[in-house]
Amino acid sequence: MKPSQSLFMVFLLPILMVVLPILLLLGLATQVFKEQSLQNYQLQSDDLDTLVQMATFDRQLGDLHQRMTEVFSRAEATNLGAMQRYSEYGLINQELSRIGESIDQLASSPLIFDLSQESADTLQRAFHEYRRFVSMANESATLNQGDPGFYLQAAQRHFTTFSLFSQQIFEALTQRASDRHRESYADLTQSRNSTLWMGLGLFALLISAAFLAAWRINQRLMTVGDAILALSDSRQELPDLHGVERLSQQHSGPLQRIALSLLSFRETEQQRRDAEQQVHQLAYYDTLTDLPNWRLMKEHLQHSLETNSQTDTFGALVYVDVDEFKRINDGIGHLAGDNLLKQMAQRLKELEQQGCTIGRLSGDEFVVIIDGLDSDKLKAAEKAEFFAQQINHSLTQSYCLDGQHQYLNVSQGLVLFKGVDDSVDQLFQYANSAVHLAKRDGQNNIRFYDPAVQAQLESRTELERDLRLAIEREEFVLVYQMQVDSQGRAIGAEALIRWQHATRGFVSPGTFIPLAEETGLIVPIGTWVLHAACEQLVMWQAAAHTKDLVLAVNVSAKQFQQPNFVDEVANALELSGASPHKLKLELTESTVIGKVEDTIARMHQLKALGISFAMDDFGTGYSSLQYLKRLPLDQIKIDQSFVRDLHQDEDDMAIVETIIAMGRSLGLNVIAEGVETMEHWRYLNEHQCHAYQGYYFCKPVAAEEMAKHCLAPPPVLS
Numbered sequence: 001m002k003p004s005q006s007l008f009m010v011f012l013l014p015i016l017m018v019v020l021p022i023l024l025l026l027g028l029a030t031q032v033f034k035e036q037s038l039q040n041y042q043l044q045s046d047d048l049d050t051l052v053q054m055a056t057f058d059r060q061l062g063d064l065h066q067r068m069t070e071v072f073s074r075a076e077a078t079n080l081g082a083m084q085r086y087s088e089y090g091l092i093n094q095e096l097s098r099i100g101e102s103i104d105q106l107a108s109s110p111l112i113f114d115l116s117q118e119s120a121d122t123l124q125r126a127f128h129e130y131r132r133f134v135s136m137a138n139e140s141a142t143l144n145q146g147d148p149g150f151y152l153q154a155a156q157r158h159f160t161t162f163s164l165f166s167q168q169i170f171e172a173l174t175q176r177a178s179d180r181h182r183e184s185y186a187d188l189t190q191s192r193n194s195t196l197w198m199g200l201g202l203f204a205l206l207i208s209a210a211f212l213a214a215w216r217i218n219q220r221l222m223t224v225g226d227a228i229l230a231l232s233d234s235r236q237e238l239p240d241l242h243g244v245e246r247l248s249q250q251h252s253g254p255l256q257r258i259a260l261s262l263l264s265f266r267e268t269e270q271q272r273r274d275a276e277q278q279v280h281q282l283a284y285y286d287t288l289t290d291l292p293n294w295r296l297m298k299e300h301l302q303h304s305l306e307t308n309s310q311t312d313t314f315g316a317l318v319y320v321d322v323d324e325f326k327r328i329n330d331g332i333g334h335l336a337g338d339n340l341l342k343q344m345a346q347r348l349k350e351l352e353q354q355g356c357t358i359g360r361l362s363g364d365e366f367v368v369i370i371d372g373l374d375s376d377k378l379k380a381a382e383k384a385e386f387f388a389q390q391i392n393h394s395l396t397q398s399y400c401l402d403g404q405h406q407y408l409n410v411s412q413g414l415v416l417f418k419g420v421d422d423s424v425d426q427l428f429q430y431a432n433s434a435v436h437l438a439k440r441d442g443q444n445n446i447r448f449y450d451p452a453v454q455a456q457l458e459s460r461t462e463l464e465r466d467l468r469l470a471i472e473r474e475e476f477v478l479v480y481q482m483q484v485d486s487q488g489r490a491i492g493a494e495a496l497i498r499w500q501h502a503t504r505g506f507v508s509p510g511t512f513i514p515l516a517e518e519t520g521l522i523v524p525i526g527t528w529v530l531h532a533a534c535e536q537l538v539m540w541q542a543a544a545h546t547k548d549l550v551l552a553v554n555v556s557a558k559q560f561q562q563p564n565f566v567d568e569v570a571n572a573l574e575l576s577g578a579s580p581h582k583l584k585l586e587l588t589e590s591t592v593i594g595k596v597e598d599t600i601a602r603m604h605q606l607k608a609l610g611i612s613f614a615m616d617d618f619g620t621g622y623s624s625l626q627y628l629k630r631l632p633l634d635q636i637k638i639d640q641s642f643v644r645d646l647h648q649d650e651d652d653m654a655i656v657e658t659i660i661a662m663g664r665s666l667g668l669n670v671i672a673e674g675v676e677t678m679e680h681w682r683y684l685n686e687h688q689c690h691a692y693q694g695y696y697f698c699k700p701v702a703a704e705e706m707a708k709h710c711l712a713p714p715p716v717l718s
Contacts, residue, residue: 026199064095065159096131103127123169126162288338289345292359297367300357301424304371309419311372314380316416318368318388319431320348320395323409323443325364336401340408347394351387367431373416378456380416381448388412388446396444409443411435416450464519466501467512471524475500478532480706482698483552483671486685488714492550492584494693495533496700497525517556526559527568534576536703537583545710552584552614557591561598566605573609580610586637588616592627603632614671619659629666636663640674640694647679660687678718685717 103124136154284296292300301317308315322328322344329337341364348358348366357369370387373380391412398405413434415427422430430449438445470476477500480493499507516522533553540546559565573580585606592599603613614635615628619642628636638659642652656672663670672684675694684692698709 064092064099065156068092093135096135100127100131123162130159130162286360289342289360291345291348291366292357294359294361297357297359297361297369298424298428300359300369301427304357304369305417305419305422305424307371308417312418313372313375314377314416314418316370316373316380316384316387316414317427317431318370318384318391319413319415319428319435320366320368320391321411321413321435321439322364322395323411323439325408328406328408329364332401332406339401340399340406343399344395347397348391351390351394356387367428377416377418381414381450381456382460384414384416385446385448388414392444392446411438411443412446413438414446414448416448460515463512464515464521467499467515467519467521470499470501471521471528474528475502476525476528476532477702478529478536479700479702480536480551481693481700482706482709483550483691483693484697484714485691486689486717488697488717490549490710490714491691492552493706494552494554494586495529495536496554497529517558520558522556523559523562526556527572529553530555530569531572531576534572534578534583537578538576539703540707541579541582543707546707549710550582550584550612552586554586554616555591557588557593560587560591560602561595566602569606569611570609581612584612584614584635586614586616589618589620592631596627596630600630600632607632619655628662633668635669635671635691638670638672638689643672643674643680643684643694644676646683647677653683656684656689657687660684660689663690664688681717 284293285291286293304315325337328340332340341360344366345358345360348368351358356371359367359369361367368387368391370384373383392410395410396408398407400406413431413436415430415434417427434447434449437449438447441447477498478495479498480495482490483492483494485491497509497513499509499512501507513522516525530553533551537549537551540549540551562568569585572578573583607613612634613632614637615631615633616637617639618636620639636659638656642655642659644652646652646656660670662668669690671691671693672680672689673693675681675684675692675696677696680694681692681696697715698706701709
């Protein structure tokens with residue numbers, strides 16, 4: 001028998017264990033029901049025949065008795081001749097004999113016997129008495145011996161008795177037949193129920209046995225099936241097949257042959273995979289460092305091009321070349337040089353991060369593919385350059401070879417990619433060209449292939465270096481923009497920082513502030529601004545026309561979240577002697593987002609010193625409204641973007657009116673920045689804005705010129 005046929009029989013066995021016994025049980029039950037039903041039918045049929053016979057002979061006997069009476073009546077009137085009388089009496093005797101046979105047959109029926117044997121005997125005796133007197137009357141009339149009338153009257157009495165007794169027996173037989181039918185039906189029902197329950201029990205037993213057999217068969221088949229699926233999936237590791245080994249040891253026949261075949265196939269598949277792995281390793285990996293080689297890196301780069309195109313982000317290809325490796329290799333020997341390359345590969349692996357693939361092209365050339373840097377090209381270039389700096393730092397550390405320390409330098413070429421516009425070969429060529437540019441400028445250099453990106457990075461690096469020097473040299477100055485009330489009178493000013501570069505002149509805050517935020521230099525810059533502002537407050541307090549000015553200082557989120565910020569503010573006030581009631585800190589919504597409870601607690605600490613707070617650029621963020629009522633603010637500042645087109649943009653009008661109404665309902669002072677025209681001032685004043693700031697009143701100026709503006713008469717709102 002073939003293994004497939006054996007497996008078919010294995011599947012068929014549980015079915016046969018249930019189906020065949022059930023079919024046999026159904027057949028037996030059907031036969032039993034059939035026999036019992038036939039017996040019940042036969043019983044009912046016999047009882048019905050008995051009742052029919054009882055009713056029939058009763059009617060026949062009545063007809064015969066009437067006929068006999070008529071015959072005797074005619075005989076007395078001599079209407080009949082002797083032969084006719086003899087013939088009629090003979091027919092009567094024959095009919096009586098036939099009826100007597102029916103009564104004897106009826107008396108022996110099961111229904112009569114079931115009712116009462118005495119009833120059957122009594123019925124027979126009553127008929128025989130009637131028949132005897134009829135015969136005696138017949139003989140008397142035929143032979144002219146005696147009076148036939150006497151015998152006929154006796155026969156009439158026995159006929160009446162027989163009829164009454166027959167009627168009683170008929171009614172009793174009818175009731176007994178009904179009882180016998182009911183009992184027979186009850187027995188049939190009980191037999192059916194007994195057979196049904198016995199069948200259900202046997203069926204449950206068979207099902208349990210079949211389930212157990214199916215479970216055992218299923219366990220074995222699952223073991224075989226799981227092994228087949230595991231062996232057929234080349235992406236998974238080969239299974240141990242312990243269960244299959246047990247099957248091969250515990251069973252014989254087809255199942256054992258299948259198990260042995262699977263074990264043999266596993267061994268063959270393991271050998272094939274080992275050989276395939278060796279071929280793949282030789283084809284796609286460097287034999288010295290176990291890094292992906294040129295061929296595999298090309299495939300990775302093609303995949304990266306497609307991935308970054310889908311995610312709309314930039315990736316980078318970094319080409320790493322060791323400077324003067326031939327000299328190092330010749331100096332320490334090729335074996336030591338190979339060891340050096342292995343150590344370099346290990347250091348590169350330690351730098352490997354998510355979305356980063358490292359490979360060796362040939363000799364002393366390595367390549368790194370970085371995915372998903374950023375959607376912005378400049379930011380992606382910054383991240384790629386930072387990673388290249390990490391590579392440079394790691395690879396230029398000392399190497400220990402044969403107990404001696406060796407050092408080397410590397411040059412790196414970077415090229416950014418985003419879509420599939422450039423081919424893989426072109427990108428490798430670009431990165432290689434960037435390496436040559438780096439080598440031309442010396443050693444340990446990093447160069448981008450894109451001149452514009454390279455120029456931007458160099459400019460940013462130079463700006464960051466100059467910014468750090470500016471902090472040390474205190475090249476920053478503060479200018480002040482006046483803030484006025486509804487009458488145009490000066491009530492304060494906002495301190496604005498400017499960078500007076502030694503060679504570039506004044507550098508716009510829009511250029512260096514984002515860089516300072518990104519690099520963390522905004523914290524020392526903010527500290528300088530805070531101390532300079534407090535010193536200016538002290539100088540203003542010495543003059544009558546400036547002593548009431550409140551000075552607003554912008555505080556970045558990073559600076560405000562410093563743990564020692566409250567102490568820093570208190571220290572600046574104490575060192576300068578400035579009044580904390582004249583100092584106002586302007587916070588942006590980004591300061592509040594995040595650690596809300598810590599921010600509120602810190603604000604309350606500063607409020608306790610007497611410092612006031614303003615929410616800067618109100619309306620441009622997303623979180624102010626839910627925290628506004630909880631923050632201990634004194635003022636909200638309408639952003640200039642809503643004021644610029646106030647006189648012609650209905651949406652800006654609605655926003656400004658809403659902010660003013662909200663500030664009034666919360667008891668907050670409202671100041672509008674960016675007021676540049678009389679129309680701006682008039683509209684805001686009509687809607688009860690509290691204070692104003694903008695070029696219409698004063699541009700950002702030095703402290704001395706700010707003091708002069710305070711002496712000048714305020715503008716008039718016409």
